[in-house]
Amino acid sequence: MTKSEIRNVHARRVWDSRGRPTVEAEVHLADGSIGRAIAPAGASRGSNEAIDRRDQGKAFGGMGVAQAVKSVHEEIAPALRGLSAADQAAVDRRLIELDGTALKSRLGGNAVIAVSMAVAHAAAACAGEPLWRYLAAGRPVRLPMPIIQIFGGGAHAGRRIDLQDFLLVPIGATSFDEATAIAAEVYRAAGLLMEERGLLRGVADEGGWWPEFSSNEEALSEAVRAIEKAGFRPGENVSLAIDVAASQFGRKDRYKLTADKTELDTAGLVKRLAEWCVRYPIISVEDPVAEDDHDGMRAFTAAVGERVQVIGDDYLVTSAERVTKAAAAGACNAVLLKPNQIGTLTETLAASDAARRAGWRTIVSARSGKTEDFTIVHLATGWGADQLKVGSFARSERMAKWNEGIRIEEALGAAARFAGRDAVGGTGRRVAAE
Numbered sequence: 001m002t003k004s005e006i007r008n009v010h011a012r013r014v015w016d017s018r019g020r021p022t023v024e025a026e027v028h029l030a031d032g033s034i035g036r037a038i039a040p041a042g043a044s045r046g047s048n049e050a051i052d053r054r055d056q057g058k059a060f061g062g063m064g065v066a067q068a069v070k071s072v073h074e075e076i077a078p079a080l081r082g083l084s085a086a087d088q089a090a091v092d093r094r095l096i097e098l099d100g101t102a103l104k105s106r107l108g109g110n111a112v113i114a115v116s117m118a119v120a121h122a123a124a125a126c127a128g129e130p131l132w133r134y135l136a137a138g139r140p141v142r143l144p145m146p147i148i149q150i151f152g153g154g155a156h157a158g159r160r161i162d163l164q165d166f167l168l169v170p171i172g173a174t175s176f177d178e179a180t181a182i183a184a185e186v187y188r189a190a191g192l193l194m195e196e197r198g199l200l201r202g203v204a205d206e207g208g209w210w211p212e213f214s215s216n217e218e219a220l221s222e223a224v225r226a227i228e229k230a231g232f233r234p235g236e237n238v239s240l241a242i243d244v245a246a247s248q249f250g251r252k253d254r255y256k257l258t259a260d261k262t263e264l265d266t267a268g269l270v271k272r273l274a275e276w277c278v279r280y281p282i283i284s285v286e287d288p289v290a291e292d293d294h295d296g297m298r299a300f301t302a303a304v305g306e307r308v309q310v311i312g313d314d315y316l317v318t319s320a321e322r323v324t325k326a327a328a329a330g331a332c333n334a335v336l337l338k339p340n341q342i343g344t345l346t347e348t349l350a351a352s353d354a355a356r357r358a359g360w361r362t363i364v365s366a367r368s369g370k371t372e373d374f375t376i377v378h379l380a381t382g383w384g385a386d387q388l389k390v391g392s393f394a395r396s397e398r399m400a401k402w403n404e405g406i407r408i409e410e411a412l413g414a415a416a417r418f419a420g421r422d423a424v425g426g427t428g429r430r431v432a433a434e
């Protein structure tokens with residue numbers, strides 16, 4: 001018997017930041033160590049993501065997780081009993097085989113990711129280490145650059161405007177702690193500006209200000225004003241990032257920007273976004289075109305990728321295979337890593353490794369439906385990710401992540417390193433358009 005042998009896996013229904021049911025898993029080891037983790041849930045989901053198991057039916061709008069909890073108790077727990085939590089790859093392989101489907105739909109992506117993360121927590125507890133240190137396994141660690149949402153939009157704000165996320169990148173910060181302080185000032189300034197204009201309507205799904213704007217571009221100009229009002233220089237201390245989440249308002253050659261009263265083909269959308277990247281201090285653009293628009297992704301990367309980070313989210317769904325293919329095709333230069341998009345930690349790490357091999361940046365990301373679970377902060381730090389995206393600077397499910405980053409930085413003391421401005425942006429390499 002080893003100390004790290006899995007004795008039991010338990011699951012329960014808990015509730016996420018939208019008040020919807022989700023799965024919490026608890027892994028018990030032979031030495032008494034316990035690991036616990038909660039599955040998150042997306043609203044703007046890629047069509048190739050792992051599929052959660054939901055009960056359908058009347059209760060909770062069909063979002064119940066009784067079946068997913070049952071997957072854990074009746075199938076996952078017996079299958080994992082006796083395995084070592086210290087061998088995450090073997091545990092995840094067993095989960096993948098047991099599920100047997102391409103998108104984890106049989107056991108449920110929500111059941112599988114909660115267990116996979118809980119196993120990592122249990123193994124770290126057994127080793128007597130915080131998860132970030134356990135995952136780093138002796139390699140030097142670095143706090144990621146926070147990417148903080150200031151205005152929500154798209155599927156997270158009743159489609160008031162089309163683009164989903166308007167975010168700050170505090171490139172002038174020299175520590176994680178300082179980055180959060182800058183975010184606090186700019187977030188507050190943005191709220192004051194909205195209030196002055198009589199546009200304050202509360203916050204969107206991830207805590208960003210509700211976007212009471214008459215066009216998408218107005219959100220960009222207001223973000224710049226907020227940076228200035230907070231006493232920072234746009235593009236020098238604080239830059240901008242956007243998540244277009246284009247699959248939510250179009251597909252190849254048919255993009256309907258309702259807030260701008262316009263419809264664009266792929267070339268038109270690429271041109272418009274590229275212009276915004278010149279007019280505003282935007283250094284990162286996520287999902288600029290829809291998940292099926294490979295030509296658009298290549299064209300946009302060729303147009304701006306030298307200076308701007310082009311992130312694939314719905315487009316890559318945290319898949320190592322998709323990352324490798326996209327890199328060969330010159331589409332994107334960075335990957336968003338969402339563990340529940342692919343289903344296990346081992347597969348998430350594989351996507352991160354594939355991105356590194358391609359010379360890409362990596363961004364560990366939360367989902368819009370979240371809880372107090374802050375596993376992703378440990379993943380980002382332990383794996384040495386370049387950036388961390390967890391939503392805005394309000395609501396406790398978001399603040400739990402920023403606050404955990406501050407704790408980790410403090411625990412590292414003099415050894416703390418911070419990703420800094422070099423960990424975000426374009427490749428610096430010109431890519432020839434095809």
Ligand code: 2PG
Pocket residue numbers: 041042043044045164165206243245313365366367368369
């Ligand atoms: C995204 C995420 C987080 P969701 O698109 O990047 O902002 O949203 O979890 O709804 O997919």
Ligand code: MG
Pocket residue numbers: 243245286287313314
């Ligand atoms: Mg996204």
